[in-house]
Amino acid sequence: MTSSVLVIGARSDIGLAAAHRFATAGYSVQLAARNVAQLEADAADIALRHGVSVTMHELDLLAADTFEAFADSLPVLPQVAICAVGLLGDQVASQSDLAAASLVMRSNYEGPALITGLLAERFEARGSGTLVGISSVAGDRGRASNYVYGSAKAGYTAFLSGLRNRLAKKNVHVLTVLPGFVRTRMTEGMDLPARLIAEPGRVAEAIFAAVLKKRDVIYVKPVWRLVMGVIRSVPERVFKGTQL
Secondary structure (H helix, E strand, C coil): CCCCEEEEECHHHHHHHHHHHHCCCCCEEEECCCCCHHHHHHHHHHHHHHCCEEEEEEECCCCCHHHHHHHHHHCCCCCCEECCCCCCHHHHHHHHCCCHHHHHHHHHHHHHHHHHHHHHHHHHHCCCCCEECCCCCCCCCCCCCHHHHHHHHHHHHHHHHHHHHHHHCCCCCECCCCCEECCHHHHHHCCCHHHEEEHHHHHHHHHHHHHCCCEEEEEEECCCHHHHHHHCCCCHHCCCCCCC
């Protein structure tokens, strides 16, 4: 039987790179996104380039009442499901605009957690599968520069950790991916240190390798483990005086 991968947030640079990587290995691909029709050319390219089946599925992660119907509509329950949805937002706007903050929180935590949890139930009932959640190093500690986004990612990281703990003996693997800075449309125009930036293809390769090895948590660039370890170790009385 052909293995299959579901990519949620397939219009993102990371999501599309992951779709190509798994297709290269022979996985049939299910692309899910809001306004998924915009992916028609990409879907055709994946199918032609890799010789695999590709289907497209409309999904809005802010509309939880549609999740059950979405899952029911999939041609097959995939072996691997990747949630690559994220919204950086604007920290300054989120500080004073409740709607802006809510959108960031729901896009990075509520929606991803709910769809991952729904798929977890179905994977558990089947007795197999791998769930991949793309979180962020921003969730490792709240910082003045992005704490609304970071708090939502921290919530998703904790959700994935709890889910992994719950499903450890159910033959369902849960992988948490912490990419750090990635050269995508979301970070375009930002002045970022070159040593800390990963390309979408590298993130996709790291995800694929971690799925095969059944890793639990990965920092795509190992230097981030050190960087965030240092940041987490700073005492709060000192940290609160910084402007990170």
